[in-house]
Amino acid sequence: MxxxxxxxxxxxxxxxxxxxxxxxxxxxxxxxxxxxxxxxxxxxxxxxxxxxxxxxxxxxVQSRENSSYAFYPSYPSWDDNIPLLTKTDGETTQSFLDCDGFYFEGMVCSFNGLICCTNFHGPFVYERIEDSNTFDIHICNPATREVLLLPPTPTSEYIPKIGVSFGPTLNEYKVFQFYYRDEQLYECKVYSSIVGSWKSMGTVPYSPYTSSNHVCINETVFWFSLSMIDGRLVGHILAVDKEENFSTIRIPEEETMRPFLVNLEGCLCLVARHGLGQLDIWALQDSKESVWMKKWSDNIPQNFNIQGLSYVTVQKNEILLANWVRSVFYNMETRTWREFNWEHAHEDKFSLPMAYTESLLPCKY
Incomplete structure (x- = not known):
């Protein structure tokens, strides 16, 4: 042969x-x-x-044609493997991540078949980490069952906020990690898959609100952030470009408290829900001047209105809106809604769904 x-x-x-x-x-x-x-x-x-x-x-390129979503058990598992379920065109498959029984606190992001996961050893209270516990970051490829544990970073009183940028080559990435320092400052470290180590970026005035509400577009990472300005809580966007320069972007006044960041056709967009059931999508026109345009607006049928919305992602022309119990799709082309039927999921047993594309890419550059 x-x-x-x-x-x-x-x-x-x-x-x-x-x-x-x-x-x-x-x-x-x-x-x-x-x-x-x-x-x-x-x-x-x-x-x-x-x-x-x-x-x-x-x-x-072929895999991207098949829409897929990944879940994992949101309860501790002390087996040698952690099951990760993926759903493509109505079919469900199960992969296993070899992680020595770690508990995955969350999937941070998924891109080109690589998933960034965080976990910690030992109990935690709210977002605090006890001194005896450690916080780990893994880059995983569920399809090949490869798992890369990133080098440890200094311990922090609080669980760090994470973000990942990808590119320009297929499996090149940077992981940003924000540590709480005091009421005004945060410390940021960045891991490069090329170098294979962390470096300090010094202190920054802002920190992401959550790790899950971030998106990478053209090697720039965007997080939703909240800050106290003139005695009131104001939402904005924290950005880090490929040269590792920080900047902030103001968001539309009516969307300031909790929009979700998505990549829609290569453009940074905000997805927000209003009142009893209105879905708005804003597209960024000018990042330097913080100019936004309302790209879409539609009503959410009462039977599809998710309470406590926790995660939003976009694939092709569909928006997935989810909380820990329920997930629904909105098709922007047909303006229709449908339930995401996940036969394996059960309340409080599986994580939020995350967009996933199967690939052969190695976790280590």
């Missing part, structure tokens, strides 16, 4: 010439990761092809 696979076979069809690698890439890139891991044992040629960056990119 090695000899056969190494030869270039030319096939002429409709005046187009293909090499065997093009044909194999076209076929294999349509397979799920589980099948590709088996195909790697067929021959050295197949293994090298599947492990090549160009093939990983081709496979990722």
């Amino acid at each position: 090695d000899d056969f696979g190494s030869k270039l076979i030319r096939v002429t069809q409709n005046d187009n010439v293909f090499e065997v690698e093009d044909i194999l890439t076209n076929i294999l890139s349509r397979l799920p990761v589980k099948s590709l891991l088996i195909c790697k044992s067929v021959s050295k040629y197949w293994r090298d092809l599947i492990c090549s960056p160009s093939f990983m990119h081709s496979h990722l």
